[in-house]
Amino acid sequence: MQSMTNEATPAPTPMLRAVDLHKRFGAIEVLKGVSLEVGRGEVIAIIGPSGSGKSTFLRCLIHLETVQRGCIEVEGRTLVSTDTGGECRYVADAEIRTICGAMGMVFQHFNLFPHLTVLENLIEAPMTVKGLRREDVVPKAEALLAKVGLADKRDAYPSRLSGGQKQRVAIARALAMEPDILLFDEPTSALDPELTGEVLRTMRELADEHMTMIVVTHEMAFAREVASRVIFMDGGLVVEARPARELFASPEHPRTRAFLENML
Amino acid sequence: MQSMTNEATPAPTPMLRAVDLHKRFGAIEVLKGVSLEVGRGEVIAIIGPSGSGKSTFLRCLIHLETVQRGCIEVEGRTLVSTDTGGECRYVADAEIRTICGAMGMVFQHFNLFPHLTVLENLIEAPMTVKGLRREDVVPKAEALLAKVGLADKRDAYPSRLSGGQKQRVAIARALAMEPDILLFDEPTSALDPELTGEVLRTMRELADEHMTMIVVTHEMAFAREVASRVIFMDGGLVVEARPARELFASPEHPRTRAFLENML
Amino acid sequence: MDYVLNILPPLIEGTGVTLQVFVITLMLSVPLGLALALLRLSRIAPVRAAVGGYIWLMRGTPLMLQMLFIYFALPFVPVIGVRLPDFPAAIVAFVLNYAAYFAEIFRAGIQSIERGQYEGAKVLGLSYAQTMRRIVLPQVIKRILPPVSNETITLIKDTSLIYVLAMNDLLRAARGIVQRDFTTSPFVVAAAFYLIMTLVLTYGFQHLEKKYAVYDE
């Protein structure tokens, strides 16, 4: 099962390791061999033009999409591997669920459960998935709500919240499952400019607490200030991957340069 | 009918004149006496925090909402007036339609007609409202589409367009009725940052052609560069109204200053 | 097989009656339903209430009773009293009843159109009538196709109720033969007829839905 690809792994097991991911939708190849290694506590920002495959990459990592080739390991455990013959194999369903349990994801459109109150959104998965008792999870959920500044919205329904509040609930909901890695797919791009700030602030706090995060974003300021590394993707490939300040200061690749000029 | 309020009108008839508009929704007073005078070819940017009444003000101007007090004149023709007794009177329905025909409006969510192609969206009103023949309006509609850079989307349905393209169609649709004044309510805030540029470019071109425009916007760069005057609204009142460069360089009112700091 | 061929003529005749009631009811109740829906959304409260009461009455009582009422009791009602022959009486009952159902479908469809569409039309100068005709209703049609299709398929089977006015629709023709010949195979043939009609209707509506699928919302 643990068929390793050619490269040698670095000494400390990385939190997440993706090697040579390929993903095709029908005839279109959306990922053409994307690799990424994320260490504990790293914050990775992924930028790139629309359609470059950023969302698809994130979705493959957390098994919302299946790859056709490549290898994904989470904290040393293999989710999918490809042998030398090119055959791509996922592990058994139960194991997939355990491995993906180490990751949480925050979507552009929040995907909160509209029929549950804010608190119920937070405790649903710990109770249903982990089988914990309500009285055990509620205090933790309340603490998380306080952390994202929404203690008073405990009993509100999501529809009563502003976009920024919704997104902070979504973050708290993901945190309630105590993931080791958090994936964000454009968490602020559905928000009014005014509401973006509060979500970015929450994410910055998570970074300060050394949460491992992979963030697809259009917020260059956030990428520059918070990310340890920035990945620039284009056409289903990683074009450039360098420490944030370096990449913004002197983009190497002309495509990166063109993109950054357009954005700023 | 032409009951004038106290102030004396300036020599050339303004394109649009709103005096002391009051608007209440139930118990909440949303506009608490807003006045504005717009000259031919002026570009007015309205900025302000969420809920300050910007949208409501625009909607009152074009009769999507009715005011409870105040006076609106468009090119010298009275839409609504309030006599000294405080009684607020709108002109007859047919006249309202003529007067509002001088204005066009572009919405945040485009409000294109999904069952009509791009071209049909443009020619619908000229044909139905003005009773023009199809062969007379199609060439003009095509010219407008070329102007906003969408000549090739002529026969596409709105759902096939990106947000930026939709908004440019919405602008072309408004222009097809040959309005003298165009109102915009946050025309780019439903768009991805990457798509915002193309819409702002189109609006800048209109400004260059001396179209009279009133634009509610969060795009400070646009307000600064294109607007002749910037209105800062807060709590249903105009707090500050000055030439763009002045207001951004040295906001007088502390609330304006706080708002601008938050935005930039 | 010979037997089936033998019983086909009366069943086909019955199908003719069924289809007549079906087509005429559909052609009249859809426009009437649309008119009722517009009145139901009128600004005038008494009009809204009256139409609401009408819909409640029509949907709240069995069509069979309505048919019996129109046939037997209407002639004795003062002023509006009129003695209708059986076929027209059945049609009137079906139209009044189905119009109420269609009215509710239309109302829901009209209310599902976003305010933005009305505002978009208004700032372009379209009047209320123009907005309805050119902008709202064309979009409503797409949205109500599924419930209208359901209602229509129900109608083709409901037509069999006209037996209470002594008319020979498909189902009654089949029952007549069953009684005469003491065999249930006419039921099987009748079921096949109904299935074919339903199939044709289903394909028709699928075709319409495809036609309207050229645009998304």
Next chain:
Amino acid sequence: MDYVLNILPPLIEGTGVTLQVFVITLMLSVPLGLALALLRLSRIAPVRAAVGGYIWLMRGTPLMLQMLFIYFALPFVPVIGVRLPDFPAAIVAFVLNYAAYFAEIFRAGIQSIERGQYEGAKVLGLSYAQTMRRIVLPQVIKRILPPVSNETITLIKDTSLIYVLAMNDLLRAARGIVQRDFTTSPFVVAAAFYLIMTLVLTYGFQHLEKKYAVYDE
């Protein structure tokens, strides 16, 4: 008035039969419909096709025929053949028929839930069954209340079809009195009964809709 009081007992008894058929059908056909809807959305193509065929058959033929078939013809069908007494036969027919209608309503409801809800649940670790039970179906209920309410109001009137098995529901009881006493007033009383039942149902569903209105989508 005395006369009306006189005919009330049989009409009330008939209402009892009507309500029995109504309640039992509802209690059985809703869960069966839900199961069919889930099968209709199954990954296994033959299952989907089989359920699709079943729904087509049940919606494509008149309930009356289905009832006559189950009562008279089923006993002679090999293997599954069983001779049901009249009431169970009627219930089986009603349940099989209405389950098909409810299945379509549920299917549409389930398909109307956005993919984001499934993805949100999946990244939290919920299994498919958990996602259905805890996330999707509770939201489906809110969305399908209006069509379910329609179907339910139709059912209360459709119950009168059991006359073909000579059971004395409200409408048949009324017809019986009409034939005994040769006067149409029992019909008027029966209509009032139906209106009351419809009213109660309408209020019940409005109450449910209000209950689910605590959250918006």
Next chain:
Amino acid sequence: GKSEAPQAAAPAAPAAPASIVVGLDDHFPPMGFRDDKNEIVGFDIDLAKEVAKRLGMQVSFKPIDWSAKEAELNGKRIDVLWNGLTITEERKANILFTTPYLENHQIIVVTDKSPIKAKAELAGKIVGVQDGSSAVDAIQKDEKAAKSIKELKKFSDNVTALMDLSTGRLDAIVVDEVVGRYYIAKKPGEYRVLDENFGTEDYGVGTRKDDTALMGKLQKAMDDMKADGTAATISTRWFGKDIVKK
């Protein structure tokens, strides 16, 4: 409860208490219908109860849709058809009959104001009947009359036919005499019965073709009741006179 199949016990040996299910149209006054208390009553009901008593059998009455009577009988859902069942040659192919117990005429009913006086005047007129009733057969048997009338409308029951006669859409209806007279008595002065009719026929009790054991017992009990006057008593109770056919 009901037995699945009637016991084929030897005749005149009612020791084993059998039970029979009588199928009837409970909307067929005065032969069988529901009274104020929703109980099934009528002339045929009383006869059947008396017969069952004499045979020591349990009897239950099952309302059926009259148009499905053969299916009910042959599907063994009922054992006996007893509800003004006319004896016809066609039916004899499927049903075993007792000897006639009542003579019935297919009478012609018109409104009191109708100009129609004779059967021949039905030419070109619209005539109503109950669907599936023996009136249909009776008219069809009279070929000359059947051809001359303009339209034969088959209603689901006699009352709708009578009501349609009152609205004027029908010119006449043809109906079993026992039933027709019952209704006419309800609305004195509104209807009139012509002197001529569409023939005389007999009512009998029917069983399944192969159920000869039951038929033997039924026939015997009926004969006894005719002989000892019980049948006459029941007839007087419902029709005011003895019209039982000996």
